[in-house]
Amino acid sequence: MTKTISLRVDGKRHVVDADPAMPLLYALRDDLALDNPRFGCGLAQCGACTVLLDETAIRSCVYPVGSAEGHAVTTLAGLGTAAQPHPLQTAFADEQAMQCGYCLNGWIMTAADLLHRNPDPTRAQIKDALGDVVCRCGAHVAMIRAVERAAKEMRAS
Amino acid sequence: MKRTLFLTGAATLVVVAGARPQGFAIAADAPPPAETSLGAWLRMLPDGTVEMYTDKVEMGMGVPTGFAQFVADELDVPLARVRPILGDTATTVAAGGVGGSNSTYRGNAAIRNAAAEMRRILVAAAAKQLDVAPEGLYVREGVVHASPAVSVPYTALLAALLPDPAFPLVGEGFTAAPKVPATPKAWSAYTIVGEPVPRFDVRAKALGTYPYVINVRRPGMLHGRFVMPPAIGATVVAVDDTPLRGIGDARVVRVRDFVGVVASREWDAVRAARAVRVTWSGPSTTLPAQAELAAYMWAQPVVKTDAVKHGDVDANLGSAPLTAAYTWPFQSHANMGPGCTVVDVRADGVTVWSGTQKTHALKAGVADVLGIPSDRVRVAWVSDAGSYGRSGLEESAAAAALLSRATGKPVRVQSMRADNTQWGNKAPAIVARLRGTVSGGNIVAFEATLRQFNGNEIVSHPDVAGSFLAGQMAGFDNPAITYEFGQYGEASGTYAIPHLRSTAELIAPFAPRLSPLRTAHMRDPEGPGTTWVIESFVDELAARAGADAIAFRQKNLSNPRHVDVLAQAAAAAGWDTRPSATRPHANARGERLGRGVAFATRGATIVATVVHVAVDPHTGRVRVERIICAHDCGFIVNPKSLQGTIEANLIQSISRSIYEEVTWNGTGVTSRDWVSYPVAHMADVPDEVTVVMVHRPEVPPAGAGEPSSRPTAAAIGNAVFDALGVRVRNAPLTPANVLAALHAERA
Numbered sequence: 001m002t003k004t005i006s007l008r009v010d011g012k013r014h015v016v017d018a019d020p021a022m023p024l025l026y027a028l029r030d031d032l033a034l035d036n037p038r039f040g041c042g043l044a045q046c047g048a049c050t051v052l053l054d055e056t057a058i059r060s061c062v063y064p065v066g067s068a069e070g071h072a073v074t075t076l077a078g079l080g081t082a083a084q085p086h087p088l089q090t091a092f093a094d095e096q097a098m099q100c101g102y103c104l105n106g107w108i109m110t111a112a113d114l115l116h117r118n119p120d121p122t123r124a125q126i127k128d129a130l131g132d133v134v135c136r137c138g139a140h141v142a143m144i145r146a147v148e149r150a151a152k153e154m155r156a157s
Numbered sequence: 158m159k160r161t162l163f164l165t166g167a168a169t170l171v172v173v174a175g176a177r178p179q180g181f182a183i184a185a186d187a188p189p190p191a192e193t194s195l196g197a198w199l200r201m202l203p204d205g206t207v208e209m210y211t212d213k214v215e216m217g218m219g220v221p222t223g224f225a226q227f228v229a230d231e232l233d234v235p236l237a238r239v240r241p242i243l244g245d246t247a248t249t250v251a252a253g254g255v256g257g258s259n260s261t262y263r264g265n266a267a268i269r270n271a272a273a274e275m276r277r278i279l280v281a282a283a284a285k286q287l288d289v290a291p292e293g294l295y296v297r298e299g300v301v302h303a304s305p306a307v308s309v310p311y312t313a314l315l316a317a318l319l320p321d322p323a324f325p326l327v328g329e330g331f332t333a334a335p336k337v338p339a340t341p342k343a344w345s346a347y348t349i350v351g352e353p354v355p356r357f358d359v360r361a362k363a364l365g366t367y368p369y370v371i372n373v374r375r376p377g378m379l380h381g382r383f384v385m386p387p388a389i390g391a392t393v394v395a396v397d398d399t400p401l402r403g404i405g406d407a408r409v410v411r412v413r414d415f416v417g418v419v420a421s422r423e424w425d426a427v428r429a430a431r432a433v434r435v436t437w438s439g440p441s442t443t444l445p446a447q448a449e450l451a452a453y454m455w456a457q458p459v460v461k462t463d464a465v466k467h468g469d470v471d472a473n474l475g476s477a478p479l480t481a482a483y484t485w486p487f488q489s490h491a492n493m494g495p496g497c498t499v500v501d502v503r504a505d506g507v508t509v510w511s512g513t514q515k516t517h518a519l520k521a522g523v524a525d526v527l528g529i530p531s532d533r534v535r536v537a538w539v540s541d542a543g544s545y546g547r548s549g550l551e552e553s554a555a556a557a558a559l560l561s562r563a564t565g566k567p568v569r570v571q572s573m574r575a576d577n578t579q580w581g582n583k584a585p586a587i588v589a590r591l592r593g594t595v596s597g598g599n600i601v602a603f604e605a606t607l608r609q610f611n612g613n614e615i616v617s618h619p620d621v622a623g624s625f626l627a628g629q630m631a632g633f634d635n636p637a638i639t640y641e642f643g644q645y646g647e648a649s650g651t652y653a654i655p656h657l658r659s660t661a662e663l664i665a666p667f668a669p670r671l672s673p674l675r676t677a678h679m680r681d682p683e684g685p686g687t688t689w690v691i692e693s694f695v696d697e698l699a700a701r702a703g704a705d706a707i708a709f710r711q712k713n714l715s716n717p718r719h720v721d722v723l724a725q726a727a728a729a730a731g732w733d734t735r736p737s738a739t740r741p742h743a744n745a746r747g748e749r750l751g752r753g754v755a756f757a758t759r760g761a762t763i764v765a766t767v768v769h770v771a772v773d774p775h776t777g778r779v780r781v782e783r784i785i786c787a788h789d790c791g792f793i794v795n796p797k798s799l800q801g802t803i804e805a806n807l808i809q810s811i812s813r814s815i816y817e818e819v820t821w822n823g824t825g826v827t828s829r830d831w832v833s834y835p836v837a838h839m840a841d842v843p844d845e846v847t848v849v850m851v852h853r854p855e856v857p858p859a860g861a862g863e864p865s866s867r868p869t870a871a872a873i874g875n876a877v878f879d880a881l882g883v884r885v886r887n888a889p890l891t892p893a894n895v896l897a898a899l900h901a902e903r904a
Contacts, residue, residue, distance in 0.1 A: 018424075026424040030380075035372040036365040040494060041574040042427075045831040048493065076365035085364060093363040096355065096801050099217030100543035101362035102369065102493045127839040134831055136493040137217055137543045138808030140842045142801060 005065055009034065010078025020066025024058075025049045027065040028075065036076035036105045040134065047106030047133035051075050057113035076105045079112060087157070088112055091150035092143070099137030106133045111147045119155055123148070192250040195278075196321040198271035198335060199228065205299055205312045207232065207239045207275075211268065212252050212516060213260040214244040214538050217805075218862055219356040219798030220260040224268045226794060230349040231272030231341060232279075233296035234311070241357065244516040244538025253331040254515030256546070256617055256678070258759065258860025261794055265858060267334035274324070274337035282317030283309050344792050345854060353797035358540075370539040371497045373510045375567040378499065380423040381560040382430035382570065383627055384416040385580050388824035390441020390668045397434040404429050410563040414671070415630035417560045419568060427573070440824045442668050447821055451484050451588045454608055457664040461611075461640045468656030473602035478592040479701050481694055484887045485587040485686035485870075486818035489549075490679050491834055494542030495577035496550035500557035501567035502527065507534040507558070512541020513551050518618035522551070525622040526558045526631070545809075546678035547617045547624075549581020555625035575829040580626060583819055584679035585610035587643055587686040591694045595702040600713050602656040605645050605694070607687060611663050612641030615677035629670045643683025649691040649867075650756045653715040673826040674819070680806075681863035684759060685813060685870055689888055692755040692871030696737065697884065705734045706754050706875060714756075718789060719763055722851060723756055726765035726787035729849045737875065738882040748773050748780070751880025755868035761859035763789040763851075766807075766868040768843075770876040774899065777892035779815050779877055781841070786865055787849040791856035803848045803865045810869035812837030815890045 007014045009032060016031040023042075028034045028051070040048030042061045049061040052074040080086030088108050091097070098104050107130060114121060114129040121129065126147050135143065191197065200208045209228050213220050225239040242248060252267060253259065276296070283301035284291040286309055294301050302308040324335040344350075361367035386392075396416055398409040407420035407429035418429040445453040499510040500523065507527065513519045516536040524531035544550050553570040560568040587609040594602045615624045616639055622628035623635035645651075645659035667674055699709035707727050711720045726732075733740070733752060743749050748771035756765045769783040784807050793799055816835045819828045828834035870888055877895065878884050885898040 022424050026422075026427075029371075030423040033374060035369070038369070038371060038494060039571060041830055043574060043830055043832075045574075046493070080364065082360075082364055082366070089363040093355075093360040096359045096797060098359060098362055099801065099805050100493065100540065101217060101358070101367060102540075102542035104362055105365065108363065127842065131839045134493065134836065134838070136491060136809070136836065138805040138810075138812065138837070139801065140808050140837075140839055141804045141846045144839075144842065 003066065006069055007073060008071070009073040010075055016065070018065055020064055022065050024051070024060040024063045024065045024068050028060060034075055034077065038102060038105055040103065045134070046103070047110060048103050050106045050109040052109060052112060055113065055116050057110045076108060079108065086112065087153040088115070088147070088150040091146040091153065095142045095146040095149060097139055097142035097146035099139050103133070103135045107135065107143055111150070115151055115154060119151060121151060191323065193323045193325055193335070194321045195271060195274060195318070195324065195335065197250050198267060199275050201275065201311060201315060201318065203312060203315065205234070205238055205310070207234060209239055209241045209268065210249045211241065211264070212244050212249040212254050213264050214255055214514065214516070215358050215540060216255055216514060217543055218802040219795055220255070222354065222356045222798060223261055223794040224264070225357070226350045226352065226354060227265060227268050228272045230347045231269060232276050232299070234299040236349055236354060238299065246516050246520045246536045250333060251517035252333040254517060256514055257331070258762070258862040258864065259331040260862070261858050262760065262860040263331040266332070269341040270335050270337045270339070273339040273341040274335070275318070277339035278317055278322065279311050279314050282314040286314070344857065350794055351792070353795060356798055368539050370499065370510050370512045370541045371494065371571060373499045373539055373569070375499060375501060378567040378569055379419040379421060379560070379564055380426035380571070381417055381419045381557060381568045382426050382573065383556045384430055384433060384435055385576055386671060387437050388440035389444065389673060390671045391437040391439065393435055394438055395436040400432040400434055401429050404432060409433055410560055412559050412631040415556070415559060415627055417556055419560050419564055423571070441671070443823050444667055444821055450586060454586070454588045454664060459608070459662040460665050461663040463642050463644055463661045464658065465645055466658040470602050470604050470656045470658040473594065473656040474592055474604065475594045475602070478594045478602070479697055480592050481697060481886060483589045483591070483690045483693060485689050486888060487586045487674060488584040488679060488813055488817045489578050489819050489828060489834055490545050490581060491578050491836060492542045492544065492548050492550055495572035495574055496553045497541060497569065497571040498551070498554040498557045499567060499569045500554065500561045502558060502561040509534060509536040509554060510539050511536055511551070511554055512539060512544070513554070513619065514544050515618050518620040519551060519554060521620035522622065522624065523554055523558045525620070526555045526625065526628050527562060545680040546682065547582055547615055547619065548679070549577035551619045552576065552581065552626050554619070555622065555627035559627060559631055578834050579826045579829045580673050582615050582677035583674055584682070585612055585676040587683070587690065589690040591690070593694060593698050595698050598702050598704050598709065598712055600652055600654045600698055603654045605659040605691065606662065607643055607645070607659065607690060608662040608664060609643055609683070610666060610676045612643065612676060612678065612682045613639040614666055614675050617678045626671070635670060641682065643687035645687070645691055648683045648687035650719070650758050652695070652713045654713070674821065680809070681759065681866050684757070684863065684867040685810060688755065688757045688867045689870040689874065692757065692868060693874050693886065696753070696871070696875040696878065700737055703736050706737050707732055708734065710754070710756050719756070719758070722763045722787045722789045723754070723765045725849050725851060726754065726767050726785055729787065729847055730767040730783070730785040732767060737879040741882070744771060749880040751876040751878065753872050753875030753877070753879055755871035755875060757864065757867040759860065759864035759867055761791060762861060762864040764864045764868055766865070766872045768869070768872045768876045770873060770880055772877055772880045772895065774881065777895035777899065779873065779890045779895060781811050781815070781843045781873060783845040784811065784843050785845070785847040785849070787851060788861070788865055789851035789853060790859045790861045790864070791853045792858045793850055793852045794858055796850055799850055799861055800848050802861055804846055806863070806865040807846060807869060808837055808842060810866040811841060811873070814870035814873045814888065815841070818889050818891070
């Protein structure tokens with residue numbers, strides 16, 4: 001039961017023909033050729049597919065594309081650019097808070113949600129907010145430093 | 158002219174016409190240079206850019222950045238002018254790819270030699286042009302100077318590099334390097350090598366512009382999936398594709414026991430793989446109950462054995478040696494991304510886009526799957542998720558090759574989570590029995606029997622069809638031509654023990670093919686498990702001797718560097734010197750507190766790790782509160798990259814130590830995802846993670862990708878002993894294993 005679905009992603013309007021029950025991830029990756037929401041598990045267990053729905057981090061691998069209508073979807077590429085990076089992107093790069101980087105989308109997008117809600121999180125709050133994002137390489141220590149650094153930067157600016 | 162795609166250090170995908178871009182000695186349409194040419198390693202372009210070709214791909218540890226530091230330093234050009242080109246089989250020399258912590262350790266020779274020779278040639282040309290002796294010249298930022306006022310830039314001298322000079326290769330695999338007249342700079346003369354310059358890949362990764370293989374999209378590309386068997390050794394009886402009606406253009410491709418699906422849209426391929434109705438045979442064997450694994454392994458015939466011995470163990474064990482038995486579980490690479498490959502099989506050649514560690518081997522492997530000569534295949538490297546050895550990542554390559562051949566289209570196969578965790582290769586389980594005697598604080602006699610599944614049942618180089626699950630499904634047997642053991646010394650530290658016998662034994666796999674428990678390299682193959690066994694038992698001997706765990710190790714080690722690394726770990730940790738389990742203490746939550754240490758060498762690298770744990774005696778839960786790792790890998794090429802590599806190794810190895818254990822039932826693996834195969838999360842990150850990088854400027858660099866994953870499990874187990882006074886001998890240190898040890902002690 002294909003339906004025409006209107007999406008607003010990274011500030012641009014798109015129309016896709018899809019089953020509204022199809023996970024949003026496949027619309028973003030396959031129909032819109034966007035690179036950063038990544039398939040990790042398809043089970044909402046790891047976070048690699050995370051996007052912001054308005055200001056809230058959601059896992060696009062289980063979120064029905066039909067339910068995204070009427071919301072603003074933001075991917076990592078929409079968060080910031082080389083010319084105007086988001087402070088989290090700068091901090092993750094400066095701290096080298098990654099090994100392979102496959103999971104990074106999930107960490108930065110989930111941290112963006114956190115810092116939107118709480119601009120001055122404690123270390124415990126950071127660990128809690130990022131508590132169910134997976135990084136298999138184990139870059140967590142640098143990631144904590146990166147989120148703290150970005151939060152400080154955002155409060156100062 | 159064929160259009161080709163390759164990856165640059167600036168992390169952009171560049172499509173160029175012809176096999177290689179134009180540069181010195183290479184015409185635009187010239188074939189790739191012979192591996193004996195200087196241009197096979199380094200090329201200087203007319204604008205002064207230095208292209209660096211290497212099969213040491215970026216696995217997230219910064220190896221290509223370190224290589225570029227060598228090039229910039231040898232040539233005296235700014236680092237930003239060096240552009241790494243990684244892994245492409247059409248443009249890089251086959252030098253073993255990435256593996257065994259060898260990239261910087263052994264691979265630095267090739268890149269140093271090539272860069273030194275390029276400099277020598279250019280300086281000689283400058284000497285001629287400036288009419289001075291080469292010895293009187295110096296180079297600054299790519300300009301050769303006789304004096305501040307008299308100079309010529311490298312870019313004006315490129316004709317000197319024509320024709321592309323040829324040098325024989327010395328060594329092979331990881332040690333392959335051009336034998337050149339030039340001598341590289343002394344280690345002490347480097348100014349860029351050794352600096353904490355940023356990794357080339359990190360900014361693009363944070364911005365989301367770094368190329369990953371999951372994002373390779375080709376015209377006309379189909380999405381593919383393949384169907385895993387329901388049980389070990391199950392084969393296909395019948396396939397019914399009628400449930401695919403209504404799922405877009407999805408269709409089934411069957412090659413013997415390989416059942417794949419393809420569709421224009423990815424979601425259709427996912428649904429089709431779930432919908433296709435396959436009738437399977439029963440399992441080819443029955444797996445032993447998981448709780449009986451150790452008994453099963455000890456009852457199996459030994460197919461290969463290896464012994465390290467000296468002195469007379471039997472005469473010196475005495476009448477009451479300390480004895481113990483240990484186990485280490487099967488573990489899964491459980492890659493962050495389950496693995497993706499795009500393959501385009503055409504009449505005029507095959508192109509593979511893969512994030513494999515070993516592109517040249519995969520080229521041979523895909524050719525073997527397709528039954529064609531390997532020179533018809535090109536593998537272009539594009540990053541995938543972290544790999545950690547021969548993981549499940551490459552399984553999609555064989556499947557995509559089969560599906561592309563069958564459809565005549567480029568096919569992208571993205572594995573699903575269970576395809577990777579449940580059906581990817583596994584690190585082998587190990588069981589061990591030990592006996593030992595101490596006297597006067599010294600280890601007198603030490604006997605270990607280590608028994609395991611073959612560490613290399615699936616070869617580390619993915620170069621044969623039968624080493625892929627999809628290859629086995631398509632009818633290829635796994636040749637299983639190599640055997641690998643975890644042996645004392647090779648996979649652990651080495652102590653000065655007068656009477657030693659260590660026997661390593663291999664047993665046969667559960668099934669020769671189509672097994673979800675087939676075994677292969679996983680980060681530091683056999684290292685964490687063997688060191689778990691050896692370093693836990695050494696700790697038992699220290700306790701038997703009534704000695705402090707660090708002082709005891711130092712007393713029984715002979716190499717001063719080994720002793721020093723332990724001392725550095727002790728100092729950084731503020732080590733509480735005393736025999737373990739002699740100072741019971743607890744925190745306000747009632748958790749018992751302890752500290753432990755373990756030591757290991759891996760090749761020329763030395764690691765000592767101290768951990769502090771809090772253990773809940775009622776639940777058995779182990780938390781690592783502090784981890785301090787002292788790490789000596791000789792000359793440090795890039796301390797920033799090294800610190801990130803070690804920190805991540807520590808977290809990953811904590812994960813393996815306290816959580817990771819593949820589970821199964823009678824017919825197959827039941828670890829399928831991040832719930833049924835748990836790994837460490839943020840909550841498990843210790844309050845303190847300290848890395849002490851011991852820089853030895855006089856010692857060439859050794860490997861760093863794996864060694865720090867080696868001592869962690871034993872250090873945690875030894876800390877748990879300090880906290881509880883009870884030895885946990887079955888890894889991982891899960892609540893169940895800790896409680897079982899506590900109950901056994903009480904009984």
